[in-house]
Structure formats: structure tokens, C-alpha cells
Amino acid sequence: MLETITIGAVAYDPKVVGIWEGLRTYFREEAKVPVEVVLYLSYEAQVAALLAGRIDIAWNTNLAYLQAEHLSQGRCRPLAMRDTDLEWWTEIVARKGGPVRQLSDLRGKRLALGSRDSGHAAILPVHFLAESGLVEGRDYQSVRFNTDLGKHGDTGTSEVDVLRAVLNGEADAGAVGSPFWAGVLAGNLVPAGAVEPIWSSPHYHHCMFTARVGLPAEDAARFTDALFKMNHEPRLRPILEAEGLKEWVAPHAEGYASLRDAALRQGFFAPRS
């Protein structure tokens, strides 16, 4: 059994510090699981640390989880995820009454995409469109906003850029993740009805706690037991809400096939140099 379980997370925003202060305090003082937290500025650095055994568990995006899994030949294992990581999808949005009203209208048009390492705003839309016979560069021109590289789209800034391009006429349509689009609608951030989804992708899952190769089973169990206990503690609700979930759930590893295929085809599984 490890003396300390070291957890990695990516600080894509200053608020991440506060979230992990809260989680660390809970694990150490209430659950009596000795954890330490290491914050990274990119998922590439975090995956490298996990593969090198410098951290025991990584709080990964879907792409980072699959990179760790692939580069460890399947020996990095999924441990847990948020309920809100299940069933994401990508919306292709376009101006109401504009030149793009259905997917086939994208031929010869401009599609705005988020950061190239964002599963939901770049990798998967390019993949799903290719499956529908629309190939980037051949059938449509992409307008890419690589504004938060290394964060796998966590900051949402590239999706703001995508939507701005559609609203400004720099692009005819754009790809954004379902949580982002829901936030835009809930916040009334764009004129009602000005931009609408014209296509929704198949569903896929998002973040995943990922264990390093060789993490003792009892340490993985100590971690997940403590994590799932949080679901039943109302006073811990603020931490969960800050993290954007109602409850932690067991891994649903079946929701990653499309991204695994897309990331492989688009070269995201190359070993880190």
C-alpha cells in the first residue's frame, strides 16, 4: 500500500486550484486517504507523468485517457468519472436561414473548429463528418481556432471563437460541444434563434480518472471508495458542483470507441518525443 497516492490534474483555469484544495482536504482529513495533488499546464505533460509513474492517478480528458491507455498498451486503467461525462455530443451550428441548413450543405463551405486537440470541438466532428462523406479540405474548408492547445478544449475559449466566427460571418457553420451549447442557451448569450444546430453527432463520453501501470489494486480501491462516498455527503456538494457533477460514477469504458478511432486516424497516439 502506498504511503501517498499522487493525483495529477490540469490547471486549465485558476479555479482548478480551489477545487483540488477542497478534494485534497476531503481525502486527507475526512476519508483518511493520504493523497497529494500535482497540477500540470498541459495534458501531454500529465500523460507523460502518468506513463513514467511520477503520478499514480490522472484526472484526464477523454483524449488524455485514451492516449495513456494506448501508449501503455492498455495497462493504464480507468477508475471513475463524473455523471456529467456521459453522453456528450457535438453540435454543428449555423446561422438560421443561412447557407448551411443540413450537413450536406457544408460542401464548399467554411466550418469553424475548436482547438485541434479538443475531442468535442475538433477531433470528433472531423471524424464524424468524414464518416458521412465530408472530408476536411476536400469537401469543406476548416477555420481552426487553436486557442487553448494542451488543455484539450477544457477552457472553452476555442468554442467561443467558433461561435463568434459563425456570428460574424467568418464561417458558415461551427462545431461545439453539447455542454458549451447548453451554456450558451442557458445564459442567453446569443440572439435567440440566430444560430441553430443543424446536426448532432453520435454520443461519446468525456473525462476519466486513469490509474498508472502497476497501481496496487488496494490503493485504487481506497481512492475510488473515498471518491464515491462523496456522493452521499450533502456538505460536500459545493466541491462536486464546482467540479461540474452530481455524482461520481464507475467507468463507462464503452463510450470512447469513436474518439479512439478518430485519434488514431488523426495522429494523436504518437509517442511523446
Next chain:
Amino acid sequence: MGSPRPTLELHPEAPSFAAGLLNELVAALGELADGELLALHGPAELQQDLERWARFTGNTLVEMTPGSETTRYLVRKGAPRSYEEAPAVGSRLWLYSNFDCNLACDYCCVRSSPRAEPRTLSLEDVQRAAREAPPAGVRELLVTGGEPFLRPDIAEVLLACAHALPTTVLTNGLLFAGKRRLTLRELPRDRIVFQISLDSPTSALHDQHRGQGTWEKARAGIAAAREEGFRVRLASTVSDARAEEEFRAFVRREGIPEQDCVLRRVALRGFADEGVALSRADLVPEVTLTASGIYWHPVGATDDDFFVTSRRFPLSEGIQAVQLAFEEERRFATALASVFRCA
């Protein structure tokens, strides 16, 4: 406001964004360069959605003019400037001492002239503002008009201000003669700076905007203030980059320190019928106290869209009202940053 001349007029077929207006709007903007104006004619109900669109995209809704059937929305293509380098809101306090003026400059942003209603800020109000300013966080006072030296009590006004904080007085410099020259001698040199308007290196352009013979008189006023021992800053209102560069060269030739030269473009406000279109989104507020209320910025101190509150005192509450209005203006950026939650 004057009568801004848009580059393009748009009478869209779709009456709303939900009906497809956005397509017509982006097509029209596609024909404009950054900084050019589009006049969009649409229903009054369009305002909120148009503001939302402008904020998200970084274009600027400059003006709305209700008509009998439609409202004319003036949209400037292009993003407002960054807020990052501006002084803290409330650290400067502008006092509009009066709105009447001995000149009638054709670009005056607050329509001052000899016929303008003075709307004088009473001496009691000036004294109270000066007293309450330092504890409210103000670090600098700026007295402007109109022409402040038209006031018979200008010495008391400036003494009250200078007693409280370092003070700059904006003037055309044409009235430093006779009794008013003696007034200068009552004022503390170490607490008061004069900012005198001089629009061009030679008389032609200055006189064209401000009146025949005013350039020579302004030069004499600058000399008089300097002779009395005051630091003088030159303020030049220019219409384009070429005029700006000519003035900078003049300032260098005259040996005037760069920090004593204030250059600004003509603002599309007041009497001006062309110039830089400005909205609240363009300007970090500089709290501006007038006889009728508190405004967002001195450049729009007669315009409803820059009006913040009629409750002027306690001054700290007036300043807080401007700060809250600024927070509201910035709220949208924060909302964008928080729509996405992840790890």
C-alpha cells in the same frame, strides 16, 4: 450626437435574428472595413438581441435612434479597445464646471458655445466633491467645460480642488488677461496643471475648427500660463494619423516633453458629424460629475447613453454606481468564460 455618416445602410428583409436577420447583417458587414459604420433599420424590439450579438462578436452598437416606424441602429465594425491598460475606475474625477464657452468649436463633444445653457456646477458642489474625493479613492481631479475661466468664481473652484488633490484644468487659454490673469497668481503652482487646447502646428486648421484668430490667442495663453510658473500640457484634437504626426513633430520642435502633449481623435459626439464612434464598451469609465448627474466619461457628458445616475452625493455612492455599471458591461466576458465547466 451629430449626424453620423454610415458607410452602408441596411434595410433587412428579416425583422429579427430568429427570422434570419443575421445572414443579412454579416453580408453587409463583409463589405465594410474595421471602424466603418453600418446603419441598420429595424424594429425597436431588435435592440436587446443586437446588443447581445455585438458583445459576443466584438462589434460595437454605437447609437440607436428611434424613428416613427423603425429604429436606426448604428453599428461600428470592429472590437472595442482592451480594458487592461486603463487606470482604475474612480481614480480620476472629472468636474464639468460649466457648459457655456466663449468658443463654438465645430467638433465639441458636449455642444458648448456662447449660447449653451451653462449648467454650472455650483461652488458648494465643487467643494463637497473635493472634500469627499480623497476618501472615495480619487487620486486626481480634472476641471473642464465649456470654458471654466468664464466663471467669476473660478479661483475658488480651483483652490478647493487643489487643496484636496492634484488638479488639471482644461481651458482654451483665451481668457488669461486682466482680472483673470491676476486670478492665476492666487493658484498653487505645485497642485495645478493647465491643459490648453492647440489643435495644429499652424493657425489654419485650429482656426478652421475653433474660430478666426484663436490659434494666436491660444499661443499667447500658453505663454501667459508658463510665465506665471504653471506646468502647461498641450491638448490637440486631431482628425487623422497625418495630423497627429504633424503635431507630434511640432511638439518635438518646440521642445515640449512628450508627457505634456495629449493627443486625441475627434469623437463622434456633440457637434461632430464625423470622427471616432464611441460607445460605453469602448471606454473605461472616468467618473464625470456635472450639475445634473454622473456620467460614464467626459466625452459623452450630454448624452443619455453615457448617463449613469442623477444621485451625485455622497460622491462615493456615485463612483460606486459607475463601477457597478462597468462591472455590468464586463459581465458578458465573464459569462462567456464560465459557460464551460470541465475538470
